[in-house]
Amino acid sequence: MATALAETYHSLNIPTDPTIVATNLWLSSPPPPPPHSDPTAPYLSHQLSPISPYQTGSTDNLTVDIMNSASPHHHGYSDTSGDGAVHGMQLYRSNGHSTDYTTPTGSLGCTDIMTTQQYTGERSPDSGIYSPTCHSPSRNDYDPLPLVPTCTGLVSSCSDYLGNEMLQYSNAATIHPPHPAMSYSPSHYTTTSMNCDIPCQPMYSPRPHPYVDSGSPIGQAPQLPMGMMDQTTATCTSMNASNPIQFYPETPSDFYIDTNGPSPPCFPPPPPPFTTEDFIRPHHPPKPNKRPRKPKPPATVDPSEIKDIPASAQLWEFLLKVLKKPKYAYMVSWENQQDGLFRFHDPPAFAALWGRHRNRPSMTYDKVARALRYYYRRDILEQVGGRLTYKFSPRLCKQFSVCSSSSDKTSAISSSSKTAKK
DNA sequence: TCTGAATTTCCTGATT
């Protein structure tokens, strides 16, 4: 793939750097920046990228450690650059839940996540190091999922969409195609290949953000903060293998970002990927009791979020699959797998996941819960006392071994459950 | 086209 990239560069008369290797997205020693950048010039490897309002410094090779934290809502970030700070990361969380984030420099403790939270950096006047700070933007000035429409820097190997109500992590910079005429497919932002011949496609369709009332002057997703990448192996695979969440190493290996001061933009910004309307909470006027149903939106290209779960899977089957995937454990996880007891930790996130699986964008936890309650009478679930806690029935657990980690016979109950009395 | 299963949607009321 490096050969293909080199050929592309050669065809565009773009110098390549021999130190670029397939698994290295970033270089450890950026060359000096040019004296100025020409927006019309070809993208040279040493050109600067635009500086965003959320400029940060160097970027750590972040480890998102959800499973191993004390709380399922706790996310730890490792300081792989070893300087005592976690750099250049933005965290987007829009599920409305309070979360406490801890970094090597201390607890950040953001609590208001009615809007997307952003963790941005502040440069220390002494050390020049950027340290994470917590920024909870107001409802009218937050940054709604800026990565989504630009699909820049997507690493497909950890590209599971965690969703509208879920978490998206980014490091500090944005990948840009090396030339305006080029575009990247998300699938080619792997650690081993880049290709420019497939049109860039947004990973997610633009969607209304549930936490914006109106009037937000959002026209263009802002560029993500830029910073010098101080890791040479900041790849998805370097993350906690049990929690391979979506990750956007934004800077291709052949770009360098100046952290020593403001930099002029070196290429035209991408077209506005969002409109204001994309982020306005859909208005729900008062409805009569018997309301006309909204027409179902056209099916997306692939509504199934988890590829190994058939779109026709029932909710309980979907649940079992999700429960098997550690990366979704922050949404729902076993409380006692032997007993079939599980608990939702992030109900909106799971609802969004289920909704996408079924191409139901308006899915909510309330609806999921209603569907789950129907399982009581079908002896698929049984009632337990705790909030957000459900339990697969002993029949299901015993008969189909779905509650132990041994075998997967979930397909067997599909047919049998169809005979259950309504 | 019809039918039934499995939700999905909306609702009211109770509980935490």
Next chain:
DNA sequence: CAATCAGGAAATTCAG
């Protein structure tokens, strides 16, 4: 007070 639970009722989707 908000979130969640419980369950009724009706609409929707889809497979057979």
